[in-house]
Amino acid sequence: MAETTSSTNTKTTHEMLPIxxxxxxxxxxxxxxxxxxxIVSVLVGHFGDTAGRALATTVLIMVHSLVGLAFxxxxxxxxxxxxxxxxxxxGIVVASMLTSILGVWEVLDGAIVGDLYGTYMLGFIAVLIxxxxxxxxxxxxxxxQMTYATSGAVGVAFVSLLPWIFQDDNYDLFDFYYRCVAxxxxxxxxxxxxxxxxxxxxxxKHPAALEATNPHAMPLWVKLLLxxxxxxxGGWIIIPVILALIFGTAF
Numbered sequence: 001m002a003e004t005t006s007s008t009n010t011k012t013t014h015e016m017l018p019i020x021x022x023x024x025x026x027x028x029x030x031x032x033x034x035x036x037x038x039i040v041s042v043l044v045g046h047f048g049d050t051a052g053r054a055l056a057t058t059v060l061i062m063v064h065s066l067v068g069l070a071f072x073x074x075x076x077x078x079x080x081x082x083x084x085x086x087x088x089x090x091g092i093v094v095a096s097m098l099t100s101i102l103g104v105w106e107v108l109d110g111a112i113v114g115d116l117y118g119t120y121m122l123g124f125i126a127v128l129i130x131x132x133x134x135x136x137x138x139x140x141x142x143x144x145q146m147t148y149a150t151s152g153a154v155g156v157a158f159v160s161l162l163p164w165i166f167q168d169d170n171y172d173l174f175d176f177y178y179r180c181v182a183x184x185x186x187x188x189x190x191x192x193x194x195x196x197x198x199x200x201x202x203x204x205k206h207p208a209a210l211e212a213t214n215p216h217a218m219p220l221w222v223k224l225l226l227x228x229x230x231x232x233x234g235g236w237i238i239i240p241v242i243l244a245l246i247f248g249t250a251f
Contacts, residue, residue, distance in 0.1 A: 100113070
């Protein structure tokens with residue numbers, strides 16, 4: 001049974017890896033094309049606005065390509081949480097490259113670019129929370145159901161913040177919206193705590209050796225680190241929302 005699972009995970013890894021390689025090849029092709037434009041502009045001696053943007057595009061593609069290649073070199077294993085984090089980061093790198101390039105060529109204005117990066121940050125924070133949840137003992141039915149349900153609640157809670165991120169002078173959000181957001185985050189936080197409780201109860205009922213045999217287990221220090229990252233990078237978004245709703249402060 002273990003061999004079958006290992007074979008399945010290996011097959012999935014090999015199926016996903018070419019996709020990353022193809023995307024990386026596209027990044028490299030774009031880098032070469034924009035670099036040629038910059039080189040021709042320098043040789044011609046006319047380094048105008050278009051050439052400047054081409055050079056900026058070259059730099060952006062170069063940086064994102066190097067970061068994308070770094071993720072390709074990460075060792076693959078059977079950890080769901082690690083795979084989720086790596087794949088999400090790789091997707092953010094690609095999205096960041098497209099967003100920054102569209103911003104350089106003024107296809108998107110600065111406000112939209114900032115909103116998109118805020119969305120990427122929110123998405124990554126949500127993925128960190130879900131990745132931590134996936135380190136629980138999913139072989140237990142109750143823990144598995146709670147983990148999946150809580151992951152869905154976390155996703156819905158973070159998606160509910162998108163109207164706030166993209167808010168501008170063209171529309172105002174109703175007070176009821178903020179109350180709904182607060183309720184969703186309270187629900188998600190409660191479900192996270194319940195998941196942790198059921199996880200601990202399961203561990204207490206079974207030998208401690210289960211901790212060592214769980215292939216998806218994440219070390220305690222990693223969980224603490226993820227918690228700190230979520231607090232530091234997500235607190236500036238989440239905490240003001242909750243405090244504003246509690247004390248009735250307008251955004």
